Amino acid sequence: MSAPAQSKSLKAIGEDTWKNKTEKVNAELFTLTYGAIVSQLCADYDRDFQKVNNHLFSMGYNIGVRLVEDFLARTALPRCENMVKTSEMISKCAFKIFLNMTPQVTNWSSEKDAFSLMLDENPLSDFVELPMDAMKQLWYSNVLSGVLKGALEMVQLDCDVWFVSDILKGDPQTELRIKLNKVLKDEVPIGED
Amino acid sequence: MKSKEDINQSDKKMDRPNVASNAPTVADTQEMTEQQKLQHQLQIFQNSLPKVSQTAYMMLLNECVPLSMAVERKRGDCNSKLDRNCDDEVSQAGEQLQKIHVSPPLDPPSHQLCRELYEADEEKHNRVLDRLRNIGFEIGNKITELLVFSNNPNLQFKDMDLLSVMKFICRDVWRQMFNKQIDNLKTNHRGTFYLFDYDYQPIQSFALDSESSEKELQMVKPFLEIAVGVIKGVLASIGHAPEDVICLASYVDRPDEKPKASFTKGVSFHVQITM
Amino acid sequence: MAIYSFWIFDKHCNCIFDREWTLISNSASGTINSKQTEETAKLLYGMIYSLRSVTQKLSRDDTANDVRSISIGKYRIHTYCTASGLWFVLLSDYKQASYAHVLQYIHSHIYVKYVTHNILSPYDFAANENETRGQGFRKIGNRNFISSLEAFLAPMIAQ
Numbered sequence: 163m164s165a166p167a168q169s170k171s172l173k174a175i176g177e178d179t180w181k182n183k184t185e186k187v188n189a190e191l192f193t194l195t196y197g198a199i200v201s202q203l204c205a206d207y208d209r210d211f212q213k214v215n216n217h218l219f220s221m222g223y224n225i226g227v228r229l230v231e232d233f234l235a236r237t238a239l240p241r242c243e244n245m246v247k248t249s250e251m252i253s254k255c256a257f258k259i260f261l262n263m264t265p266q267v268t269n270w271s272s273e274k275d276a277f278s279l280m281l282d283e284n285p286l287s288d289f290v291e292l293p294m295d296a297m298k299q300l301w302y303s304n305v306l307s308g309v310l311k312g313a314l315e316m317v318q319l320d321c322d323v324w325f326v327s328d329i330l331k332g333d334p335q336t337e338l339r340i341k342l343n344k345v346l347k348d349e350v351p352i353g354e355d
Numbered sequence: 356m357k358s359k360e361d362i363n364q365s366d367k368k369m370d371r372p373n374v375a376s377n378a379p380t381v382a383d384t385q386e387m388t389e390q391q392k393l394q395h396q397l398q399i400f401q402n403s404l405p406k407v408s409q410t411a412y413m414m415l416l417n418e419c420v421p422l423s424m425a426v427e428r429k430r431g432d433c434n435s436k437l438d439r440n441c442d443d444e445v446s447q448a449g450e451q452l453q454k455i456h457v458s459p460p461l462d463p464p465s466h467q468l469c470r471e472l473y474e475a476d477e478e479k480h481n482r483v484l485d486r487l488r489n490i491g492f493e494i495g496n497k498i499t500e501l502l503v504f505s506n507n508p509n510l511q512f513k514d515m516d517l518l519s520v521m522k523f524i525c526r527d528v529w530r531q532m533f534n535k536q537i538d539n540l541k542t543n544h545r546g547t548f549y550l551f552d553y554d555y556q557p558i559q560s561f562a563l564d565s566e567s568s569e570k571e572l573q574m575v576k577p578f579l580e581i582a583v584g585v586i587k588g589v590l591a592s593i594g595h596a597p598e599d600v601i602c603l604a605s606y607v608d609r610p611d612e613k614p615k616a617s618f619t620k621g622v623s624f625h626v627q628i629t630m
Numbered sequence: 631m632a633i634y635s636f637w638i639f640d641k642h643c644n645c646i647f648d649r650e651w652t653l654i655s656n657s658a659s660g661t662i663n664s665k666q667t668e669e670t671a672k673l674l675y676g677m678i679y680s681l682r683s684v685t686q687k688l689s690r691d692d693t694a695n696d697v698r699s700i701s702i703g704k705y706r707i708h709t710y711c712t713a714s715g716l717w718f719v720l721l722s723d724y725k726q727a728s729y730a731h732v733l734q735y736i737h738s739h740i741y742v743k744y745v746t747h748n749i750l751s752p753y754d755f756a757a758n759e760n761e762t763r764g765q766g767f768r769k770i771g772n773r774n775f776i777s778s779l780e781a782f783l784a785p786m787i788a789q
Binding site: 185197 | 407408415418423460461494
């Protein structure tokens with residue numbers, strides 16, 4: 163069966179790249195740095211958490227559009243044929259290589275155009291506790307939504323990415339949802355269509 | 356403020372603590388072995404801690420500069436309309452977006468925000484740099500907790516004098532953040548320090564045009580401000596209030612012996628602490 | 631002469647970098663991002679585009695199929711296409727069968743390092759709608775990219 167074989171090699175690519183081809187820093191430092199960024203944004207926007215959420219998203223987008231090129235260079239992976247492959251690439255390779263985590267893929271839509279990532283561990287928010295007002299409105303790790311949106315757009319997948327739940331808000335789990343809107347058509351030179 | 360030359364002249368016995376080498380002294384070989392054992396243990400401990408990729412970290416850190424400019428833009432836009440209207444608009448739009456999960460409005464690309472920062476007036480520019488220093492300060496303030504480790508032979512905070520704190524910054528803090536140490540530390544033993552990093556990690560890939568230029572150096576300068584904040588933050592966490600600390604980043608020429616690097620200049624952090 | 635020219639195309643059908651070598655004896659000879667190569671760029675793009683379309687349709691099963699090299703009379707065109715829509719193209723003689731590793735290296739160690747991770751450089755060279763679909767003109771011009779590329783390819787030019 164080609165599908166499980168492909169899965170295995172994606173996992174192997176992710177692990178091998180993480181183990182042997184990636185320079186590493188302390189995850190705690192990463193958590194600390196991200197916390198400082200979110201803090202500063204909350205101060206800048208006077209605790210208007212909706213604005214903070216949006217800005218974390220757009221920051222993530224600007225990171226994602228570049229990060230994806232780094233990812234493709236490290237793994238030399240081609241475009242995915244469908245969202246199932248895409249979900250595997252994201253969870254087994256991308257998250258592994260950059261954040262050393264492998265979120266679980268669940269909650270597929272019936273058309274297989276939307277899925278969720280369950281983030282059991284999250285280096286962005288380890289040991290973070292939110293104050294009461296933030297708990298109601300802040301999507302602390304929203305930078306991840308932006309990163310995925312930007313990265314997927316660069317491989318011609320127009321998706322919506324958003325957090326459904328977050329343990330920092332008191333929810334039982336942290337769930338990030340990705341929904342494909344449309345596959346962007348590759349451009350054709352003017353005059354050739 | 357004393358210039359580097361003044362310090363050179365006023366203090367003939369220039370202390371250049373060699374932070375990079377671990378050359379063993381003849382003095383007490385048994386203590387050295389104990390030291391080495393502790394170093395080794397520290398390495399093992401550090402290696403066992405959870406990690407993330409340095410690329411992800413560096414991109415997050417660098418993206419703070421365009422982010423801070425984008426925040427400045429947004430706040431500028433809001434101030435030009437009636438505050439109340441603007442806030443209502445944004446809140447309403449935000450609530451609607453939440454319901455249908457469409458992506459929030461995006462900022463211009465990073466390289467464009469960097470250019471806008473370069474072209475911004477002095478007041479705006481300084482507000483952005485302040486933001487960056489604040490972020491750095493928070494990191495520096497908490498990083499000591501991260502690195503204080505009872506087995507760490509480099510750290511005995513109880514007895515730490517200023518020079519030891521600076522060495523801690525040069526060695527441990529820099530290594531955590533940039534996977535390398537400060538290349539050279541100079542001091543006049545009277546509260547003034549120069550930290551030289553000839554290959555400052557975050558900016559090595561940056562280049563604007565076919566020729567290196569003053570414009571390029573100015574555009575890259577904001578990327579030094581987080582580190583400025585980090586230094587102040589570390590000093591604050593060990594008791595030196597930010598009002599007593601001056602920290603300024605500037606470019607220096609790289610020494611000839613250094614192999615050619617992609618970014619033409621090194622960075623020096625001038626730290627002055629009033630006792 | 632082993633290598634004649636090197637090109638990068640982006641997903642907007644634009645040539646964002648080109649380097650032509652003219653003298654076997656002088657690896658510094660030739661042009662970088664010259665206006666004179668525009669016509670050639672468009673022809674090259676068109677040919678690769680057509681062949682890639684056909685190749686993808688000729689896939690026998692689910693696995694992706696892509697052009698690797700095109701052999702034409704006097705020279706060979708090597709292509710390396712990324713999922714992000716970048717094409718790295720090299721024109722060479724027949725001595726070496728594949729330059730895939732060379733092109734992959736350029737992508738991962740030169741392009742990603744000095745364009746993607748260079749926050750002063752755009753990651754998308756079409757600044758607006760009017761510069762898409764082959765109408766763009768912006769090129770990679772930063773010195774780190776160019777000098778790294780030159781240093782990497784220079785030894786291969788005369789072989």
